[in-house]
Amino acid sequence: MREFFHGWRRKIGCVTLVLACVAATGWVRSYVIFEKYCHRINGDLTSHQHLYSTHGQIWWSRELEEEARLICKPYSSSKNTNVIVCDPKDITWRWKAGEFEFGEFPDINIGKVTYAIIPYWSFVLPMTAVSAFLLLTRPRYLISKKISDPIGNERN
DSSP, X not given: OGGGGOSHHHHHHHHHHHHXXXXXXHHHHTTTEEEEEEEESTTOTTEEEEEEEETXXXXXXXXXXXXXXXXXXXEEEEGGGOOOSSOGGGSEEEEEEXXXXXXXXXXXXXXXXXXXXXXXXXXXXXXXXXXXXXXXXXXXXXXXXXXXXXXXXXXX
């Protein structure tokens, strides 16, 4: 088993495979559970960032409140109570490319809200491909070994 982990390629391949599995778990979980994580920026009460996990996507939002009214805390619930700050149809999308979106929403009650939507597959598929390449390709032999025994004869 130790022979498998010789070299940096196999170690990095295992790490990327674990990260791909974690992202795939979040992807599947986002269809069942709505989650929200909030973080205040440098303790400023009127500016905070949110991460939402819903419908196979990660939503990021930055809210700039005119007054500190919103409570910033993690939240998790079933899909029945899926509540994002606003309806995606009301957002003014500045940039769209497939499922990737970036836009703004001027909410009268909150202030200015900036949104970015990133699908989970954009994390899972590239990490899976990189880990498969790193784990399944044959490791190269050291150059010094080839120079010392160029023909490939093994000594007993």
